[in-house]
Amino acid sequence: MNAGQTPEPIHMARERDHNHHMLYQMLLIRRFEGKCAELYSSMKIRGFMHLYDGEEAVAVGVMQSLTADDAVVATYREHGHALARGISACSIMAEMYGKREGCSRGRGGSMHLFDDKTRFFGGNAIVGGGLPIAVGLALADKVQKRPRLTCCFFGEGAVAEGEFHESMNLAALWQLPVLFVCENNLYAMGTALALSESVTDITAKAAGYNIEAEAVDGMDLSAVEKAANKAASRVRSGKGPVMLECRTYRFRAHSMFDPELYRAKSEVEAWKGRCPIASFIRLLKEKGMLTDTELHEMEERIAIEIDDAVAFAEAGMWEPVEELTRFVYSDRRTE
């Protein structure tokens, strides 16, 4: 402590650390996705890849409401969820490369990130396919009287699927601890919400199942965090599932093969003007909680973390072809 300076109250320091942590995570996601795009162009990463730019506040905000014991079920646009859940950038990047050191041993790739330590039950590449799984995870917790919840991310495109409706009904009927998080980025691949839904208010669908729902500005980290905390504590109170609709936007194309014929450049630019990272930085600076130096240092640390991840992935091993048919069935018996 510098002499003559008033010591910062402890709660202020905590708040600043917490905000820095969240900013770090959002920036990490943004830079990680940028690196992925680059590596995709240089053909280090193949297959389908869906980037999360623009939606960072959703994953980072929601994750603040979860404990280590909770479960996460995500979508195929899940790099951000995985990073925000605390899966290392190294093991995620190695997964993108298809290397054995990847979080799914290279078997899954971009759309199938898994991690048992953080109870991350996957990126699921079938729209809506993860919702029933989340219901089942929550059922197991409820029956076994474990005080935890399952957080299930899905896009607004999933609400057109039967699995969404079946899962909402089941979770509400059985009063299961599921936090449903709808990431409404307005387009199901290239089809606008209004072109695929007769009712475009997603919270209204939750009401049809007697599920409490709240829509929140998904570009506002603080708003997402606050709403997620509220929703999660309601779920934890045993009153059944809650749905959070986060209204957001993806800045990049749907996948690496998308020429974006379905939306106007001006629309994308307008949403970029609402960048969740830029606005959070602005907010922290206004509050005197972030300096340019700190931001610069943060970016440097992130650059190192991503360089390390790429180096880790590059140095990773290819799984021997002799192991091709492993993991079709378990090597072991369960207890």
Add this chain to the structure above:
Amino acid sequence: MNSIKNTVKMTYREAVREAIREAMRKDERVFLMGEDVGRYGGCFAVSKGLLEEFGPERIRDTPLSESAFVGAGIGAALGGMRPIVEIMTVNFSLLAADQILNNAATYLHMSGGLFNVPIVIRMSTGGGKQLAAQHSHSLEGWYAHIPGIKVLTPATLEDARGMLWTALEDPDPVLIFENNTLYNMEGELPVDAGALDIDHALIRRTGTHVTLITYGASLFKSLEAAEQLSKEEIQAEVIDLRTLRPLDHDTFLKSISKTHRAVIVDEGWRSGGISAEISARIMEGAFYDLDAPVERICGAEVPMPYPRHLEEKALPQVETIISTVRRMVKSNG
């Protein structure tokens, strides 16, 4: 001399129920979930009485949401439970095909070995009850196409009683197909009947002239045919596959090396069915042992018709098995 009665008379339905009851008692993680399994007692009355014994948490009625409750079973399995999910008929399982194929069968592999899915999914299958074109098909062979799941087809009382527990102990998804014509089948079961292996085919009748390879309800038609053929001095060996995936081909290849003839009896459709797979394995593994081309007696390639005479014609029958074997054996005996 009075012998101590060490068997008990029961139906196939009761054998399945006893297997469920035993599993529920042995392991509190086990629960049964499906449409009308509780208050109604099960579409085929398999779970009748279990609700009273175990309560609605463990005998769990579900809405008509096959995809959600099968998926919830997968999630519960991931969460440490040992669910038995009942689907009324194989045709309804198609509404949950996404969960079975895209999730249950893939999770272990997609996660690089991190997440296995110890779920058991039971369903009725097969024709013979005049239930027409949306309740009568035999798609177990079609499910056997999928790596990552196991496909069991218990035909006997012993297997109905004994395969479930072993399936529940398996770390991976197991589908059990119960032919709906077998539920009322009655027989004697040892009082101490218990778990049986799910990995091997069994020779149900020994013979020297031809090998009948079959499973499910067709087993009994094949045994009946073999019995009648034996009166004509034709001795048929009858193999009950019991499990379609993984397929125990060693048992039938070994049998064919003795009999030199093979007939596959399968209620499922011929084109691209399990009978085609079995035939291909015979070509790969026993081609030079054969004295005659492999023959197949399969379900007719038609959506199942309602009237009895057409349904009978659409399914393998004892007479067809007899005439096919007779022709094979006589033409190049």
